[in-house]
Amino acid sequence: MSELTLTVMRLGFLAVLWLFVIVAVQVIRSDLFGTRVTQRGSRRGNDANRQQQTGRQAAAAAPPPQRGQQQGGGGRQRRGAPTKLVVSEGTLTGTTVALQGQTVTLGRAHDSTIVLDDDYASSRHARIYPDRDGNWIVEDLGSTNGTYLDRTRLTTPTPIPLGAPIRIGKTVIELRK
Amino acid sequence: MSVVTNTTTIGAIEAPSRRNTELALLIFAVAIPVFAYANVGLALTGKLPSGMLGYGLGLGLMAGVAHLVVRKFARYADPLLLPIATLLNGLGLVLIWRLDQSPRLIQRAKLAWGKFSPDAPHQLLYTAIGVALFIGVLMLLKDHRILQRYTYISMAVALFLLVLPMFFPAVNGAKIWISIPGLGTIQPGEFAKIIIAIFFSGYLMVKRDALALASRRFMGLYLPRGRDLGPILVIWALSILILVFETDLGTSLLFFGLFVVMLYVATERTSWIVFGLLMSAVGAVGVASFERHVQSRVNAWLDPFACYTSDKSGACEQIGQAIMSFGSGGTLGAGLGQGNSDLIGFAANADFILSTVGEELGLAGMMALLLLYGLIVERGVRTALAARDPFGKLLAIGLSGAFALQVFVVAGGVMGLIPLTGMTMPFLAQGGSSVIANWALIGILIRISDTARRPAPAPAPSSDAEMTQVVRP
Numbered sequence: 001m002s003e004l005t006l007t008v009m010r011l012g013f014l015a016v017l018w019l020f021v022i023v024a025v026q027v028i029r030s031d032l033f034g035t036r037v038t039q040r041g042s043r044r045g046n047d048a049n050r051q052q053q054t055g056r057q058a059a060a061a062a063p064p065p066q067r068g069q070q071q072g073g074g075g076r077q078r079r080g081a082p083t084k085l086v087v088s089e090g091t092l093t094g095t096t097v098a099l100q101g102q103t104v105t106l107g108r109a110h111d112s113t114i115v116l117d118d119d120y121a122s123s124r125h126a127r128i129y130p131d132r133d134g135n136w137i138v139e140d141l142g143s144t145n146g147t148y149l150d151r152t153r154l155t156t157p158t159p160i161p162l163g164a165p166i167r168i169g170k171t172v173i174e175l176r177k
Numbered sequence: 178m179s180v181v182t183n184t185t186t187i188g189a190i191e192a193p194s195r196r197n198t199e200l201a202l203l204i205f206a207v208a209i210p211v212f213a214y215a216n217v218g219l220a221l222t223g224k225l226p227s228g229m230l231g232y233g234l235g236l237g238l239m240a241g242v243a244h245l246v247v248r249k250f251a252r253y254a255d256p257l258l259l260p261i262a263t264l265l266n267g268l269g270l271v272l273i274w275r276l277d278q279s280p281r282l283i284q285r286a287k288l289a290w291g292k293f294s295p296d297a298p299h300q301l302l303y304t305a306i307g308v309a310l311f312i313g314v315l316m317l318l319k320d321h322r323i324l325q326r327y328t329y330i331s332m333a334v335a336l337f338l339l340v341l342p343m344f345f346p347a348v349n350g351a352k353i354w355i356s357i358p359g360l361g362t363i364q365p366g367e368f369a370k371i372i373i374a375i376f377f378s379g380y381l382m383v384k385r386d387a388l389a390l391a392s393r394r395f396m397g398l399y400l401p402r403g404r405d406l407g408p409i410l411v412i413w414a415l416s417i418l419i420l421v422f423e424t425d426l427g428t429s430l431l432f433f434g435l436f437v438v439m440l441y442v443a444t445e446r447t448s449w450i451v452f453g454l455l456m457s458a459v460g461a462v463g464v465a466s467f468e469r470h471v472q473s474r475v476n477a478w479l480d481p482f483a484c485y486t487s488d489k490s491g492a493c494e495q496i497g498q499a500i501m502s503f504g505s506g507g508t509l510g511a512g513l514g515q516g517n518s519d520l521i522g523f524a525a526n527a528d529f530i531l532s533t534v535g536e537e538l539g540l541a542g543m544m545a546l547l548l549l550y551g552l553i554v555e556r557g558v559r560t561a562l563a564a565r566d567p568f569g570k571l572l573a574i575g576l577s578g579a580f581a582l583q584v585f586v587v588a589g590g591v592m593g594l595i596p597l598t599g600m601t602m603p604f605l606a607q608g609g610s611s612v613i614a615n616w617a618l619i620g621i622l623i624r625i626s627d628t629a630r631r632p633a634p635a636p637a638p639s640s641d642a643e644m645t646q647v648v649r650p
Contacts, residue, residue, distance in 0.1 A: 009216045010512035014538060016209055017545045020264065023205065024257055024552055027198055028559075156565070 081134060082162055082175035090171030091117050099136070099175075103129040106168060107141070120145045120169025128160070135159045136175055138166055145169060195256040196248050202260035203244055207237045210267030213513055217275045220514030232274070235301055236267050239308045250315045251627035255556050258626070261549050262619045265604035266304055266612065268546070271513075272533050273297045273607045276526040279519035296526055296607045303609040307616030314620030321625050325568045328379025335373040336415075338365035339432070343422045352423040353599050364601075366428040367614035370435065370583070371621065374575030377436060381443040382567050384408070389444035409452065412436045417460045424470040426461075427590075427598030431582050433457055438578040442561075443571060471596075478596040495521055495529065499591050503535040503543075510539025526607040528599070531591045547588065550603070554581040557622050563629040573625045576618050 085104060087095040097104060097114060104113040107125040116125065122143035131137050139157040140147040147154045148167040160166065166173045211233040218226030240263045247254055274297035276282055286293040318324070324331075342352045342365060354362040381388075388405050416433035420426060437453030465471045476483070481496040502518045505511065516536035521529050535543050557577025564570045583600055590597040601611040 006220055006512055006515070009219065010510065010515075013209075013213060013216055013513060014509065014541045014545070016212060017538070017542060020202075020205055020209060021545050021548050021552070024202065024261065024549075027195075027202065027256060028552075028556070 082136060082160075082177055084176055085114075085128065086174050086176050087114070088165065088172045088174050090169070092171060099130075101130055103127050106173070107143075114173075116168060116171055118169040118171050121171070125168050126154075126166075128166075131159075143168075194252045196244075196252065199247070199256040199259060200244055202256065203240050203263060206260040206264035207233065207240050207267065209264055210236060210271050213268060213271040214274070216512075217271060217278070217514040220512060221275075221278055228274075232270060232297075232301070235305075236263070236270065239263075239305060243308050243311055246312045246315050247623060251623050253630040253632075254623040254627040255560060255630070257552060257556050258619055258623055261553050261556075262604060262616070265546075265549060266307075269530070269602075269605035269607075269612075270297060270300055270304065272530055272605065273300050273526045275514055275537075276519055276530075276533065278514075279525075281519045282525060299609070300607055300612070303612045304616075306609070307613040310613055311616040311620040314617055315624060318621070318624050321569055321572060321621060321628060322566060324375050324572070324621075325379050325382070328376055331372045331379070332376040335369045335376055338369040338372065339415075339419060339428070341365050347424070353425045353428060361609070364608065364610035366425070366431075367601075367610040368617075369428075370431055370579045371576065371614060371618055373432065374435065374439075374572060374579055377439045378568055378571035378575050380408075381439055381571055385443040388440070389446055406452075409436065409440065409449070409456070413456050413460065416457075417464060420460065420464045420471065421468060424468060425599050426471060426474065426596060427583075427586050427600035430457070430586055430598065431579060431600070433460075434582045435575060435579050438582070439571060439575050442574045442578075474596040474598075478593060481593055495523065496591075496593055496597060499529055499532040499535075500593055502532040503592065506536035506539045506543075508540045510535075510537050510542055513537050527601055528587070528597070528606065529591060530602055530606045531588060534605075535592075546605075547584075550580075550584045553577070553619075554584075556626070560622060560626040560629055564625055565629065569625045569628060573622060573629075576622055580615070580618060 083099055085097040085099060087093055092114070095114065105124065105127045106112055106114050106116060106121075107123050108116055108118070108121050109123040112124070122141075122145070124141045125143040126138060126140050126147045128136055128138050136159065137157045138147065138149060138154065138160050140154040145168075149158055149160065150164055160175050163174055163176065211229065214229050214232055215225055218224065218229065240259075243259055243263070247259060274295075277295040277297050283293045341355050345352060345355045353364055353366055355365055356362045388408075412433060416429040419432065420429040423429075433453070434457070437449060437457075440449045440453070441447070465475045477496050481500055484494045485497060498521045502516065502521065506516065510516070514537070516533065518529070518533040518536045519525055521532060525533065531543075534546055538546075554577045557573055557580065561570045561573035561577070564573055580603060583603055586595065586598050587600050587602045587606075589595040590600075601608045603615045604612060
């Protein structure tokens with residue numbers, strides 16, 4: 001066998017081996033590096049610029065949109081991600097809490113983020129937190145009367161769809177944009 | 178309006194099953210060893226080896242069956258574990274086959290035992306048994322939490338397996354094998370590492386609060402109470418006993434290291450690592466000072482080339498040869514089939530298979546190989562992060578920790594970072610117990626990752642949901 005063929009095969013084999021490693025890493029890239037952030041401004045030209053401007057106007061009216069936890073510094077708010085927690089029924093109706101990427105605790109305890117004045121709530125009733133992908137999860141903290149998402153009682157940490165009512169006693173909370 | 182599509186992430190929730198990714202990677206993983214096989218044949222004889230089709234088909238068939246079983250029984254399992262294990266196993270087969278072709282090794286075997294039998298067919302058979310066990314684990318173990326019931330039984334079984342080799346004669350200075358007439362030899366330590374991980378996770382899951390919380394703070398370290406030191410002292414004593422009576426540094430290090438890793442993960446206390454390192458250092462130095470076999474290994478590690486300058490021979494010569502084979506490989510290697518790593522002679526295709534990799538694939542190939550091992554460990558740790566139950570978390574950490582420790586101990590030993598031990602490179606090295614046990618390990622990891630990545634079932638509507646409705650004024 002000629003020297004050349006063997007050299008080509010030798011280097012080719014190393015290349016193939018590394019290709020496998022790179023493909024394997026690509027498969028789990030999002031696990032290793034977090035969500036890729038799409039830079040809309042640089043990629044979409046004029047259309048995107050206009051969109052960003054309308055976005056800014058909207059942002060001026062509404063509470064400032066929060067950045068997703070995992071998204072890098074330059075990333076914009078992920079589309080369709082909730083920005084605030086709204087109490088829609090109960091004694092606290094109308095209260096909103098901006099979601100900053102930190103855990104929101106609910107309960108009658110004084111150090112809760114939302115202090116529930118509700119006879120059916122436990123002192124540490126539930127918490128709402130973002131997972132590493134930026135989805136918001138509600139978890140019952142072993143409350144007496146339970147936490148309900150829509151009409152089902154929570155048994156495990158569950159992701160919250162946008163606008164789905166979370167019921168704690170007489171209080172109903174929703175995630176909104 | 179332009180729509181921005183975000184790339185999806187592999188989270189614990191609503192992850193796609195990714196079985197097709199696995200299939201594509203698996204085809205790739207079977208193709209690489211076939212390429213390597215052709216490469217070795219062309220380099221050695223100038224033509225494609227005759228058994229190429231057989232090995233390729235054999236490996237492909239096993240991978241295909243394993244994939245179908247994963248598709249059926251563990252739909253949401255991690256997509257990387259199976260392809261990487263297949264690739265490593267396939268590369269191991271090629272390397273063993275390559276060393277079977279070496280005239281030097283054939284000559285050596287004829288001188289030593291009067292006959293030469295190639296190892297590659299045996300290894301293929303062991304791989305088949307390993308994949309069968311992998312399939313068995315996936316089919317029979319529907320939920321890894323069942324293993325939790327056998328916490329203390331697995332402790333007894335693991336201790337039995339670890340103690341068993343003491344009663345068999347030493348092979349090459351270490352008592353890590355048991356021989357069954359008619360069946361050959363088994364290395365029970367390989368199976369013990371899985372079973373001991375089950376025991377540690379079951380035990381630490383129950384005891385971790387006591388171990389984590391009942392402690393005093395002293396100089397930035399949490400000092401555990403005296404009685405909580407009990408378990409670590411017992412495990413330490415056991416691993417020292419293994420070292421003394423079986424003269425096997427590898428099993429001892431794996432056993433104790435695994436406990437320290439799991440203790441740290443379970444309690445989040447750095448002090449356990451400090452204690453563990455101190456205790457293992459004390460133990461290793463203590464034993465090395467009077468046990469001759471261990472002593473010779475340590476001397477060979479301290480001065481690998483001593484036997485070339487003095488009259489001493491034995492273990493030190495192997496390390497010297499291994500280091501030289503890494504050196505002659507350089508960055509890009511000599512090419513498959515073109516190295517001289519068969520000069521090592523004894524255990525060239527088992528403990529020292531890494532020096533063949535180092536010489537024929539060079540630093541580039543070695544790094545790729547270590548990255549592949551790293552990826553398996555990473556997937557294991559990732560599985561532990563995603564797992565919802567504490568037992569599964571600890572078990573996944575334990576299994577991947579054992580795997581990582583084993584890779585470290587073997588690679589470190591061959592490369593001269595730590596004294597050489599009697600362990601084998603998972604999947605790569607020749608040896609039935611190792612291949613079979615590691616396939617079982619991958620099977621359990623795949624089972625845990627399937628449970629972890631499976632989308633949570635919709636919460637069942639509970640009967641009192643109607644009763645506790647919102648009271649409207």
